Amino acid sequence: MSRTVYVNGRYVPENEASVSVFDRGFLFADGIYEVTAVLNGRLVDFEGHVARLHRSLNELNMHLSLNDNALRDIHRQLIDKNGLQEGLVYLQVTRGVADRDFAYPDAQTPATLVAFTQQKAIIDSPLAERGLKVISLPDMRWGRRDIKTVQLLYPSMAKMEAKKRGADDAWLVDSGLVTEGSSSNAWIVDHDNTLITRELSRSLLHGITRRTIMQLAQQHDMKVEERGFTIKEAQNAREAFMTSATSLVYPVVSIDQRPIGEGQPGEIARALRRLYIETSLQALDAQEQT
Incomplete structure (x- = not known):
């Protein structure tokens, strides 16, 4: 069964998910990520992961408009939509889409945000x-x-x-x-x-x-x-x-x-x-x- 994934504000089947070929994450690895464990369908140490996400964003002068509650909701929605009890939620933020240039685009360029779940045996590993x-x-x-x-x-x-x-x-x-x-x-x-x-x-x-x-x-x-x-x-x-x-x-x-x-x-x-x-x-x- 196809997973539901999150791409820039939309929950879509994984085979319909896509980002631009001009995304800087694809062209320059200009992006950051976090992985949060899920036990019994719930997020583990989520606050710590979000805090580190903000630190990474600040260190790279990247901007993300979503607040922490919105990020938590994305994670919970993915857990619910995919019936995940044990595994991981992967979140990736890139600097967004711009014509290929080593210089960063304007700070107001919308970031690309994708997220998905993975099933994994964590407790009985x-x-x-x-x-x-x-x-x-x-x-x-x-x-x-x-x-x-x-x-x-x-x-x-x-x-x-x-x-x-x-x-x-x-x-x-x-x-x-x-x-x-x-x-x-x-x-x-x-x-x-x-x-x-x-x-x-x-x-x-x-x-x-x-x-x-x-x-x-x-x-x-x-x-x-x-x-x-x-x-x-x-x-x-x-x-x-x-x-x-x-x-x-x-x-x-x-x-x-x-x-x-x-x-x-x-x-x-x-x-x-x-x-x-x-x-x-x-x-x-x-x-x-x-």
Whole structure:
């Protein structure tokens, strides 16, 4: 059955959806996006994703006329129209349509906004059960990795290289330190049970799931340290894991074919994943009752 998607104010069957060949997202990757998880038919961490969307818009001097309530309504309408219980809502905003020119069009040029749903098993994920194998690759992306742009060719190439080597994903390395995964934030757990993840900067995406996991860890008296770490330190860690809206928490069981710990999903990563899911569902239930 064809999905219903959103394109510039209209809900249409996916096979009828289109944007102009002159859209700057198509011509220049001049666009940004957000992906929000859906559990039990409801949006998870939506406020955080919208806040980051606004940050990306501001950093690129892009304009979007819709307010947060309208954006939320688009998401909810798509969930309802597609009967989505578990999965994702993808939202993309580009600078809009203009004749091809490296210079930006006028700021009042209407943005292009598209959104669609994807079904995905998030809670009962096979990858969460078995853990991920990752490889390390040099981070060759542009310098503003903190902006969630649609410039995703190198992360796509990194994932394909990982698959070629029999792994699931890649952790990217710049100046000897891990920045993040190809589409996730990277974490390790040292032998004192301290959670370590790279500090926020322009070098990596300011992950919404990363932020929530950090809050949950601190609420449960887990020590968190924000700093860079090397691949060697990660290989010698007690545990490793990654976080993102599409995966929540995925344990990492090997890096460059070297097992992490016992080569099995770690206890802390599993506990954080359970805690994130339980807390998110409780928060959604509470919102529904108010």
